[in-house]
Amino acid sequence: MAAGAKQPTGRYGGRTAGERRAERRQRLLDAGLRLFGGGPGYRATSVSALCEEAGLSTRQFYEEFSNLEEVLAALHTLINKWAEEAAMSALATMPEGGVEERAAAAFRAYASCATCDPRRIRIAFVEVVGVSPQLEAQRLARRGRWAEVMLHELKRAAVRGEAAERDYRVAATAFIGAVNGLLHDWTAGAIDASLDEIVDELLLMLIGVLRPKGWRAAP
Structure with a gap:
């Protein structure tokens, strides 16, 4: 490595990758609370509906959870x-x-x-x-x-x-x-x-x- 080169910090928008992932997970849990507990219920909720409620993509969902x-x-x-x-x-x-x-x-x-x-x-x-x-x-x-x-x-x-x-x-x-x-x-x-x-x-x-x-x- 060249002298003076810096290791990548993994920060984007002032947040680390771990912080961004934790925020996505929390948004999915908050959406689950609203849909499972106050909306149509667990059995009537799809992955796409949960992602729409959370404002995230299905790709981001499957980075955090395997299924609903x-x-x-x-x-x-x-x-x-x-x-x-x-x-x-x-x-x-x-x-x-x-x-x-x-x-x-x-x-x-x-x-x-x-x-x-x-x-x-x-x-x-x-x-x-x-x-x-x-x-x-x-x-x-x-x-x-x-x-x-x-x-x-x-x-x-x-x-x-x-x-x-x-x-x-x-x-x-x-x-x-x-x-x-x-x-x-x-x-x-x-x-x-x-x-x-x-x-x-x-x-x-x-x-x-x-x-x-x-x-x-x-x-």
């Missing part, structure tokens, strides 16, 4: 990540709180994050269901992650004498399934209730799991 299912999977992951961060942040603010207070804070933070944009909840609880074996595996893995969080809280309550001492593995999985089913039906308009009423009902269900008939608090 990957866009849906990425959105599902993001929506759950945001909701988990909200719930964990709520729990972190009350480390010494009782199980009812901690559960109420976590449920409210989770539900508020998931439902703050109707498009998010439609994608997470409606559009993602039954798409493919791969996406079903991702959906069930995410439910399993929520069940682990739930199991940790249930065990914590039992240790503190706020709940019955027993194996909560099945109960945690069943409860998360109930949460998903309830939010799915609520999103679909099958349940006429406010978000506060939904959270209150979840709390009643949780206390029933933690404190069966005849249970007494430890002294």
